[in-house]
Amino acid sequence: DAKTTQPPSMDCAEGRAANLPCNHSTISGNEYVYWYRQIHSQGPQYIIHGLKNNETNEMASLIITEDRKSSTLILPHATLRDTAVYYCIVSPISNFGNEKLTFGTGTRLTIIP
Amino acid sequence: NAGVTQTPKFQVLKTGQSMTLQCAQDMNHEYMSWYRQDPGMGLRLIHYSVGAGITDQGEVPNGYNVSRSTTEDFPLRLLSAAPSQTSVYFCASSYSTGARTEAFFGQGTRLTVV
Numbered sequence: 356d357a358k359t360t361q362p363p364s365m366d367c368a369e370g371r372a373a374n375l376p377c378n379h380s381t382i383s384g385n386e387y388v389y390w391y392r393q394i395h396s397q398g399p400q401y402i403i404h405g406l407k408n409n410e411t412n413e414m415a416s417l418i419i420t421e422d423r424k425s426s427t428l429i430l431p432h433a434t435l436r437d438t439a440v441y442y443c444i445v446s447p448i449s450n451f452g453n454e455k456l457t458f459g460t461g462t463r464l465t466i467i468p
Numbered sequence: 469n470a471g472v473t474q475t476p477k478f479q480v481l482k483t484g485q486s487m488t489l490q491c492a493q494d495m496n497h498e499y500m501s502w503y504r505q506d507p508g509m510g511l512r513l514i515h516y517s518v519g520a521g522i523t524d525q526g527e528v529p530n531g532y533n534v535s536r537s538t539t540e541d542f543p544l545r546l547l548s549a550a551p552s553q554t555s556v557y558f559c560a561s562s563y564s565t566g567a568r569t570e571a572f573f574g575q576g577t578r579l580t581v582v
Contacts, residue, residue, distance in 0.1 A: 391571075398472070398558050398573025399511065442510060453562040453571040454499035454518060455526065458510030 358382070358445045361462045368467050373430040375462050377443030380424040385448045388419060389456070390428045392439040399442065399458075402428065438466045470494055474559050474574035481549040481581045489544040489577050491559030499562040500542040501526070501571070502534065504555040511558060517542055549581045 360378040367373040379388060389404040403410055403417045405426070410417045416429040430437055442461040446453070475490045493500065498519050503511035503526075513526030517536040531553060533545040542561075546553060556578050562571035 396556065396576070398560070398575055399571075400573070401570035404569070452499040452518065452564040453560075453569050454501050454516045455513055456501075456503075456511070456560075456571065457527075458503075458512070460508070460510050 358457065359443045359459055361441075361443055361459065363460065364463045364465070366465050366467050367430075367433045369435060370432055373433040373437065373464060373466070375428040375430075375441050375443075375464060376425065377428070378425045379443070379445045382423050382445050383447075386445045387448065388417065388423075388426050389444040389446055389453070390415070390417065391442045391444065391456075391458075393442070393461070394436075394439040401453075402441075433464075433466045435466050435468065437464065439464060472559055472561050472572050472574035474557075474577050476577060477575065478578050479580070481546070481579065483549060483551060483581060485549050487546050487549065489546070489557055489559075489579075491542045491544065491574060492540050493542075493559075493561035493572070494540065495561060495563070495572065496539060497561035497563045497572075498539070499564075499571075500536065501560045501562075502532070502542070502544045503558045503560065504528065504553075505558060505576075506555050514544065514557075546579075551581045553579065554581045555579060 390402040391399040393399045419426045440461040501516040502514040515534040517523045559574045560571045
């Protein structure tokens, strides 16, 4: 019962923008899109989240399409430390405490020197 | 401010043994969760808590018990260890405000059941 679809792997050259897509065609109106990443088997790390507007923080930008069926996480200037598995997660507003996250298999992003 | 601390980092158990994985957070977060991660897979939710004295089951609760007697601590008990419980276990704590939320994860406990 996958709620999101991500490519299993991607490469990006160091210093370039990394654009990670996520399909969530069955998202409902009360669900947020969250992005987390996991570096080398460490605990996952929160990156960003959004409902319908585009969002930006110090780590990344999140672009959500107008119909909310897909989104793109953008790392503007990728570094080697951004090599990680990136998870796109759809979660209802009732789970705004993030206590019940449903992780898929994510996208393994490799930054190439 | 240590964040989320899990102990032990590594553990080997024999089939049938019981043990408790410890998780403590010093951020006064109301929400805490336990996940397991098997090789090549994403994390799966075992149990979670929305506050002291309140716990609920996640996706894969069988074989595990939890309790939340304080805000800071959320131990995970394996009742009778089985090889299928060999995994990496992550504890997380989180908060929510009107505009922001995020979960903070510990560094994991790598458990092998032989």
